[in-house]
Amino acid sequence: MSKVLTKEQIEQYHDQGFISPIRVISEREALSIKNELEQVEAEFPEEINAENRNNLHLSFAFLDKLAHNKIIVDAIEDLIGPNISLWASVMFIKEPSSKHYVSWHQDATYMGLDSMNFPTPWIALSPSNKETGCMTMISGSHKLKIQEHEDTFAENNILTRGQVIQNVDESRAVDLILEPGEMSIHHGAVIHGSQPNKGNQRRIGFSLQSYMPNDISQVVGRNIWTHVRGQKREDKDGLLLDRPKFNMDPKTVAQRKLANENLSSILYKGSKEKRNY
Ligand SMILES: O=C(O)CCC(=O)C(=O)O
Incomplete structure (x- = not known):
């Protein structure tokens, strides 16, 4: 029996490639996390900024707590089973009246894994809608193979390589409108x-980005994971990361640096250009 998702939601994930919206925390809790985020942005600008946005759950205990939130992990268990590890996390911030956008892409393209079948929860910490630039999904497109991506490195494109899929069937586009504290879940393809x-x-x-069962492995780069639930991974080249006990825990801040270097070597493999995220 499923823990959080309904039968219809699980079917929607398999048919359309996403589920939305799912309430995870209250609006008040989301606002309190947003406030704490903005406090640490002011206090530790080197550790968290538009470029240093990956794996913040390793530097900040309140984000680690969100990554282990029971509703999120139960929903993931409904999709992938009881053994769960987290590959990475990304804080996607678009400033008010800014030109930043995210082009059509499939997440699994540059993740260097031997599968593209994994879910990504995206938790709104502020309203995400047509005006603020919510995510839009192409329904059913996870059933396609990985499409050709052109690396543009376009200035306002906040994807690593500014990678773009051309000629997308936008008639199947669905906007994922979220209130603070709600999440969507999308498929890796x-x-x-x-x-x-x-x-x-x-x-x-x-x-x-993203929770995975233990039978998905890294084929480019090293297996570096945050253990979340169930049996622990036992990769030969593996590193299981610790959880921060408090914000800026030196042990996990150092591990974050290592994890981010590994992430960068994976995401930019074979690329002529490289950004700082
Ligand atoms: O935050 C966004 O607008 C895009 C995020 C995204 O592409 C993802 O989480 O896979």
Whole structure:
């Protein structure tokens, strides 16, 4: 029996490649996390900024707590079973009235894994809608193979390589509108993107990218994972990361640096250019 998701939601994930919205925490709790995020942005600008946005759950205990939130992990268990590890996380922030966007892409393209069958929860910490630049999914596109991506490194494209899939069937586009504290979950191969934030408040989404069962392995780079639930991974080249006991825990801040170097070597493999995220 499933723990959080309904039969219809599980079917939707398999048929369309995403589920949305799912309430994870209250609006008040989301606002309190947003406030704490903005405090640490002011206090530790080297550790968290638009470029240093990967694996923040290793530096900040309140984000680690969100990555282990019972509702999120139960929903993931409903999709992939009881043994769960987290590959990485990304804080996607679009500032008010900014030009930043995310082009059509499939997450699994550059993740260097031997599968593209894994879910990513994206938790809204502020309203995510048409005005602020919510994510848009192409329904059913996770059933396609990985499409050709052109690396553009376009200035306002906040994807690593500014990678773009051309000629997407936009007639199948669905906007994922989320209130603060709600999440969507999307499949590793679903085509998705997002438009600029035209609103007057920040659009903040914490992407837990992605939770995986133990039988998915890294084929490019090293197996570095955060253990979340069930049996622990036992990779030969593996490193299981610790959890921060408090914000800026030196042990996990050092591990984050290592994890981010590994992530960068995976995401930019074979690329002529490289950004700082
Ligand atoms: O935050 C966005 O607009 C895009 C995020 C995204 O592409 C993802 O989480 O896979």
